[in-house]
Amino acid sequence: MNEPIVDVNVNLSHWPTRRIREDETPKLVAKLKAHGVVEAWAGSFDGLLHKDIAAVNARLVKECSDQQGIRLAPFGSINPKLPGWEEDLASCAEVHRMPGIRLNPNYHGYRLDDPVFARLLELATSLHLIVTMAMIMEDERMMHPLLRVPPVDPSPLIEIVSHIPGLRLVLLNAMPVRNFRGETMQKLTKAGDVFVEIAMLEGMGGVNKLLNEVSVDRVLFGSNAPLFYFESASLKLQESSLDDSNLRSIRSANARRLLPVS
Numbered sequence: 189m190n191e192p193i194v195d196v197n198v199n200l201s202h203w204p205t206r207r208i209r210e211d212e213t214p215k216l217v218a219k220l221k222a223h224g225v226v227e228a229w230a231g232s233f234d235g236l237l238h239k240d241i242a243a244v245n246a247r248l249v250k251e252c253s254d255q256q257g258i259r260l261a262p263f264g265s266i267n268p269k270l271p272g273w274e275e276d277l278a279s280c281a282e283v284h285r286m287p288g289i290r291l292n293p294n295y296h297g298y299r300l301d302d303p304v305f306a307r308l309l310e311l312a313t314s315l316h317l318i319v320t321m322a323m324i325m326e327d328e329r330m331m332h333p334l335l336r337v338p339p340v341d342p343s344p345l346i347e348i349v350s351h352i353p354g355l356r357l358v359l360l361n362a363m364p365v366r367n368f369r370g371e372t373m374q375k376l377t378k379a380g381d382v383f384v385e386i387a388m389l390e391g392m393g394g395v396n397k398l399l400n401e402v403s404v405d406r407v408l409f410g411s412n413a414p415l416f417y418f419e420s421a422s423l424k425l426q427e428s429s430l431d432d433s434n435l436r437s438i439r440s441a442n443a444r445r446l447l448p449v450s
Contacts, residue, residue, distance in 0.1 A: 300342070
C-alpha cells in the first residue's frame with residue numbers, strides 16, 4: 189500500500205492567462221485526495237500579479253480553511269518590491285498563523301542578489317516561516333507572449349543561504365532551470381536546510397538520477413497542480429526503482445520533518 193503524500197507545491201485560484209482543469213479548489217482537493225494526498229502546501233496564483241497581497245493572503249487562508257478531506261496549509265505570497273511587505277510577512281506568521289510563505293522573484297521583478305531578498309529571508313527565518321520559492325511556473329513555450337517571464341537565476345543562493353542560520357528553503361519547479369542541476373544544487377543542499385521537489389523533473393528514471401546528485405533527505409514530493417497534471421509527479425515515483433524507505437522519505441517523511449503535524 190502506498191504511503192500518504194504531502195504535496196509541497198500546489199496553487200489555488202486561477203492562472204492569469206487561461207482556465208485550467210481543477211482550478212476550483214473543491215475539484216483540486218478531490219483530485220489530490222483520490223491520489224493519496226493528505227496534506228498540500230498551497231500558494232495562490234493571485235500572488236503573481238495582484239498588488240493587494242494582504243487580500244490575496246486573507247483569501248488563501250479562508251479557502252484553505254473551508255476545505256475538508258485533506259489539510260491545505262496556506263503559504264502566503266510576499267512581494268518585497270511592494271510597500272508594506274514587512275507587514276504582510278508579519279501577518280502571515282502572527283495573524284494568519286501560516287507555516288510558510290511563497291516567493292516568485294521573477295514575477296515580482298527582483299534578482300536574488302538584490303539586498304531586499306536576503307533581508308526577506310532573514311525576517312522570515314526570525315518568524316520561523318518555511319520559505320518556498322518558485323524558480324519558474326511553466327515552460328516558456330506555454331507562456332502568453334505578453335507575459336514571458338525568465339527563470340530565476342540561482343547563482344547568488346549558495347552564499348546567501350550559508351549566512352542565514354535556521355533558514356528553511358524549498359525550491360519549487362527548479363529542475364529545468366539552467367545551471368541549477370549538478371554542482372549548484374549539490375552545494376546549495378549542503379549549505380543549509382535547502383530542499384527541492386520533483387514537479388518539473390523530466391526524463392526516464394528522473395528521480396533515480398536526481399538522487400545521484402542530491403541526498404534523498406533533501407527531496408520532496410511536489411506536483412505544481414493544477415497547472416501541471418498531478419499524475420505526472422505521481423508517475424515519476426511509480427516508475428522509479430526506489431526502495432520503500434526512500435519512497436517514504438520523498439512522499440511524506442521529509443516534508444513532515446519540515447512541517448510536523450500539530
